Amino acid sequence: MINPRNYTVERSSVELSKEDFVSDQMVKWCPGCGAHAILSSVANVFPKLGYRKENIMMVSGIGCSSRFPYYVNTYGIHGIHGRAAAISSGVKIANPHLSVWMTTGDGDSLAIGGNHFIHIIRRNIDINILLFNNQIYGLTKGQYSPTTPMGSVTKTSPMGTIEHPFNPGELVMGAQGTFFARVVDTNPRLMTEVMFEAARHDGTSIIEILQNCVIFADKTHEAITGKDVRDDRQIILRNGFPMIFGKEKNKGIRLNGTRLEVVTIGENGITETDIMVHDMYERDPGIHLMLAKMSYPNFPVAMGVIRSANYPTYDDLIMEQIAFAKENSKIKNVDDLLNSGETWEIK
Amino acid sequence: MLQNSKTNSNIIMVKSNSNVIQRESVVVKFVGDSGDGMQLSGTLFSDTAAMAGLDLATFPDYPAEIRAPHNTIAGVSGFQVHVGTRKIETTGDQCDVLVAMNPASVKSNLKWAKPGATLIVDENAFDAAALKKSGYAENPLDTDALSGYNVVKAPITQLTREAVAGIGIDGKTADRSKNMFALGMIYHLFGWELETSNKFFEKKFKSKPLVVEANKLVLQAGFNYAETVEALSSVYQLTRAKMEPGLYRNITGNIATAWGFLAASERSGRPLFLGSYPITPATDILIELAKHKSLGAKVFQAEDEIAGICSAIGASYTGSLALTSTSGPGLSLKSEAIGLAVITELPLVIVNVQRGGPSTGLPTKSEQSDLYQALFGRNGECPAIVMAASTSGNCFYYAYMAAKLAMEHMTPVILLTDGYLGNGSQLFRIPKVADMPAINPPIAPPNDPDYKPYRRNPVTLARKWALPGTEGLRHRIGGLEKEDVYGNVSSDPINHQKMVDLRDAKVQKVAEFIPKQEVEGDEEGDMLVVTWGGTHGPAQEAVEQARAEGKKVSHAHFHYIMPLPLNTAEIFSKFKTILVCELNSGQFVSYLKMTHYGPNYRQFNKVQGLPFTVAELKKTIHQMLEEK
Numbered sequence: 001m002i003n004p005r006n007y008t009v010e011r012s013s014v015e016l017s018k019e020d021f022v023s024d025q026m027v028k029w030c031p032g033c034g035a036h037a038i039l040s041s042v043a044n045v046f047p048k049l050g051y052r053k054e055n056i057m058m059v060s061g062i063g064c065s066s067r068f069p070y071y072v073n074t075y076g077i078h079g080i081h082g083r084a085a086a087i088s089s090g091v092k093i094a095n096p097h098l099s100v101w102m103t104t105g106d107g108d109s110l111a112i113g114g115n116h117f118i119h120i121i122r123r124n125i126d127i128n129i130l131l132f133n134n135q136i137y138g139l140t141k142g143q144y145s146p147t148t149p150m151g152s153v154t155k156t157s158p159m160g161t162i163e164h165p166f167n168p169g170e171l172v173m174g175a176q177g178t179f180f181a182r183v184v185d186t187n188p189r190l191m192t193e194v195m196f197e198a199a200r201h202d203g204t205s206i207i208e209i210l211q212n213c214v215i216f217a218d219k220t221h222e223a224i225t226g227k228d229v230r231d232d233r234q235i236i237l238r239n240g241f242p243m244i245f246g247k248e249k250n251k252g253i254r255l256n257g258t259r260l261e262v263v264t265i266g267e268n269g270i271t272e273t274d275i276m277v278h279d280m281y282e283r284d285p286g287i288h289l290m291l292a293k294m295s296y297p298n299f300p301v302a303m304g305v306i307r308s309a310n311y312p313t314y315d316d317l318i319m320e321q322i323a324f325a326k327e328n329s330k331i332k333n334v335d336d337l338l339n340s341g342e343t344w345e346i347k
Numbered sequence: 348m349l350q351n352s353k354t355n356s357n358i359i360m361v362k363s364n365s366n367v368i369q370r371e372s373v374v375v376k377f378v379g380d381s382g383d384g385m386q387l388s389g390t391l392f393s394d395t396a397a398m399a400g401l402d403l404a405t406f407p408d409y410p411a412e413i414r415a416p417h418n419t420i421a422g423v424s425g426f427q428v429h430v431g432t433r434k435i436e437t438t439g440d441q442c443d444v445l446v447a448m449n450p451a452s453v454k455s456n457l458k459w460a461k462p463g464a465t466l467i468v469d470e471n472a473f474d475a476a477a478l479k480k481s482g483y484a485e486n487p488l489d490t491d492a493l494s495g496y497n498v499v500k501a502p503i504t505q506l507t508r509e510a511v512a513g514i515g516i517d518g519k520t521a522d523r524s525k526n527m528f529a530l531g532m533i534y535h536l537f538g539w540e541l542e543t544s545n546k547f548f549e550k551k552f553k554s555k556p557l558v559v560e561a562n563k564l565v566l567q568a569g570f571n572y573a574e575t576v577e578a579l580s581s582v583y584q585l586t587r588a589k590m591e592p593g594l595y596r597n598i599t600g601n602i603a604t605a606w607g608f609l610a611a612s613e614r615s616g617r618p619l620f621l622g623s624y625p626i627t628p629a630t631d632i633l634i635e636l637a638k639h640k641s642l643g644a645k646v647f648q649a650e651d652e653i654a655g656i657c658s659a660i661g662a663s664y665t666g667s668l669a670l671t672s673t674s675g676p677g678l679s680l681k682s683e684a685i686g687l688a689v690i691t692e693l694p695l696v697i698v699n700v701q702r703g704g705p706s707t708g709l710p711t712k713s714e715q716s717d718l719y720q721a722l723f724g725r726n727g728e729c730p731a732i733v734m735a736a737s738t739s740g741n742c743f744y745y746a747y748m749a750a751k752l753a754m755e756h757m758t759p760v761i762l763l764t765d766g767y768l769g770n771g772s773q774l775f776r777i778p779k780v781a782d783m784p785a786i787n788p789p790i791a792p793p794n795d796p797d798y799k800p801y802r803r804n805p806v807t808l809a810r811k812w813a814l815p816g817t818e819g820l821r822h823r824i825g826g827l828e829k830e831d832v833y834g835n836v837s838s839d840p841i842n843h844q845k846m847v848d849l850r851d852a853k854v855q856k857v858a859e860f861i862p863k864q865e866v867e868g869d870e871e872g873d874m875l876v877v878t879w880g881g882t883h884g885p886a887q888e889a890v891e892q893a894r895a896e897g898k899k900v901s902h903a904h905f906h907y908i909m910p911l912p913l914n915t916a917e918i919f920s921k922f923k924t925i926l927v928c929e930l931n932s933g934q935f936v937s938y939l940k941m942t943h944y945g946p947n948y949r950q951f952n953k954v955q956g957l958p959f960t961v962a963e964l965k966k967t968i969h970q971m972l973e974e975k
Contacts, residue, residue, distance in 0.1 A: 083653060083684065091815075094666075331639070
């Protein structure tokens with residue numbers, strides 16, 4: 001199913017099923033939490049990746065999202081707050097034969113772990129990052145996070161937040177990200193699709209999952225995920241297809257000068273040929289950045305794979321350098337090294 | 348003149364009709380503006396001394412700034428070399444020869460010259476502006492300020508320019524080789540050939556033949572000039588040092604540390620991974636390991652200290668010999684992650700090349716003030732092995748042992764060195780990797796029926812290392828407390844107590860696997876001088892001198908700190924006084940009082956960013972012996 005550029009990760013000789021990844025641990029997320037849906041999608045995706053089950057590894061930081069590794073039967077590390085990206089980097093660089101998946105949240109990766117988050121992206125280390133964005137600190141019981149909308153009342157912002165939130169997509173593009181996708185936790189089909197695309201992409205893949213926290217930020221994404229409004233307020237991007245959305249499938253995104261605009265097909269002489277066609281493989285991030293920034297109420301929020309650009313990965317490049325050095329260096333072992341350069345014999 | 352070396356017969360030359368001063372050892376210090384090339388002069392001098400068959404120890408002493416303001420005290424950079432015909436244990440309290448390239452160098456370093464020392468200065472550098480910047484009201488060369496020294500006023504800048512006149516290099520390049528003029532003078536003083544240094548120029552400046560020529564000409568000019576100077580009419584004679592036969596090289600502590608890890612990686616079959624962030628004075632470990640991709644070393648220059656250690660923890664989980672290198676403030680940043688390595692019981696070596704603290708402190712100076720941090724600087728009950736190297740050369744061995752203990756006992760190890768060891772160099776007898784002790788990490792085989800994440804080897808209490816990719820061993824670990832044996836998340840009170848006790852017992856058990864503590868000198872007496880880390884040399888020499896005077900003093904130098912060797916109490920019980928000397932306010936002595944209550948402890952401490960001098964230690968030993 002997966003066709004990665006290189007077959008670094010060992011393939012499974014047998015067909016795997018969901019049962020191969022079932023953990024014996026009790027899942028302790030709140031009933032109704034969006035994380036359950038993410039777990040279910042991962043359980044569907046892992047057996048179909050084609051990899052040996054021993055070659056899949058999960059890494060996490062701290063927070064609700066980060067309990068994830070205990071609930072999937074793979075190799076895994078539950079790390080410390082904010083550092084999952086750094087731990088994953090070490091895992092993948094040390095053993096490129098592993099398919100590494102990281103679960104993290106908006107607090108874990110965009111606040112305390114912001115530095116590691118931008119640098120793993122910049123290095124393009126081949127890791128799949130599931131960023132659970134519920135716009136709140138859940139495990140510490142309801143403080144605002146770097147993605148909480150400005151003005152929101154939370155336990156630590158009783159008069160409303162006075163901070164400008166991050167748009168994770170914008171941050172990813174700013175850090176020279178090669179893969180960015182966005183999904184809603186209530187759309188398991190798209191989530192599964194996007195996870196396969198992330199696995200297929202060589203490099204750091206960020207999937208922003210708009211997740212609902214039923215306890216501390218219930219319905220935080222409701223304005224765009226509500227059943228009756230979602231078709232008009234979301235656009236699902238598909239590579240090679242025109243960017244059309246809406247209940248009536250008559251709205252589209254057009255590039256007007258240097259800006260995007262929403263147009264209606266059939267009005268003011270607009271036809272389907274005026275609508276932009278999505279090219280997720282385009283290396284120039286300009287349009288991808290504009291798509292990632294689209295927000296309600298002026299635009300539909302972009303879902304699906306927004307960017308999947310092909311660039312060399314850190315883990316491939318380091319292996320190339322090692323292979324080159326091994327072939328060309330006179331120093332083949334540590335004894336050679338110890339005896340290199342100026343030495344003196346004393347008899 | 349000097350005896351010819353069998354292997355390097357061309358180094359020592361027979362020359363001139365100078366007077367000969369027989370010496371066991373000589374200390375030379377090169378000082379100048381940072382950028383004057385003093386580190387290079389010192390290095391070339393050391394290499395030539397080694398080729399002449401002498402033992403040596405070096406001590407670079409440089410400011411934190413790359414190029415502090417020209418001609419100021421703040422910008423003075425120095426390099427001290429102690430060479431000798433006997434085993435050289437220290438870099439020398441004070442120097443016999445001081446090469447000072449400007450007034451600021453004289454002003455700041457005169458206190459490090461022995462009374463009557465030879466002082467070679469560049470008189471061209473003593474102009475009004477330079478004198479003012481260095482704080483001299485009057486030119487010390489014109490007053491009797493330096494009357495207690497054998498002063499050689501050499502027009503170094505002028506003669507350097509004359510030496511290269513006509514070869515077609517610009518004035519700036521010409522002036523940059525004036526350090527070689529001073530070095531040429533020093534070679535004359537020792538009666539040494541210029542060949543080793545000339546070869547170095549040819550190699551170093553391969554693509555710049557003019558620079559090679561200029562350096563050679565200036566070195567020779569300095570040498571020739573010295574011949575004409577009456578104040579330099581005596582030359583030192585040092586016979587070859589009596590050293591254990593073998594192949595030797597000059598090595599700094601940081602490079603020895605890096606190589607020790609490479610050797611441990613090769614011997615254990617575990618690929619090396621270093622996650623690190625540049626920090627003075629530890630950066631050279633990162634730089635050195637980055638050179639050795641041909642040995643499979645993976646070096647990750649992380650975005651910060653935390654990512655450095657966390658990437659190493661990730662690599663450790665996958666089965667690498669995982670390392671992170673840092674200095675004091677960096678160790679502070681790594682504290683939380685060390686806790687993760689402790690609770691996940693993953694092997695990891697954290698090297699702390701100590702510098703003066705707290706905070707940014709004295710980045711280029713040495714101290715032993717991070718011992719408390721290494722032992723206790725983490726949340727929770729969080730034991731780790733703590734050990735320390737004691738010479739630039741044995742950084743190789745202790746890095747190797749740190750890696751061995753980390754992997755065999757499945758625990759983080761904090762290896763303490765310091766800036767003085769890391770940047771200083773020493774002659775190092777080259778070992779064979781095959782002669783190093785074997786390393787047997789407890790790797791779980793595929794489908795191991797006994798495997799549980801926290802099931803332990805009853806002898807070491809170490810859990811097994813189950814590497815991702817291995818069939819039948821999938822498991823999760825993490826920072827939450829884990830259930831004994833099974834490794835599931837557990838907040839059960841009795842289980843927590845048990846795991847706390849097990850982690851502690853595992854580290855304490857390491858004492859059964861490390862060498863017994865040795866005593867240098869008699870096994871009993873009036874006083875045992877106790878040191879650890881980079882202070883071995885001066886303490887050893889001070890104790891030897893006191894013993895030569897008939898004092899009942901011995902010396903115990905500790906390399907293993909957590910846990911301490913099992914015979915520590917027994918050794919201490921045979922001395923009336925235990926004098927603990929360290930370059931901090933008394934951290935090791937407090938730790939000893941805590942772990943080995945009873946003996947009559949005394950302490951001697953210095954926190955000046957400087958090594959101990961033999962003289963001050965000897966004085967303290969005498970005073971404390973009299974006090975009793």
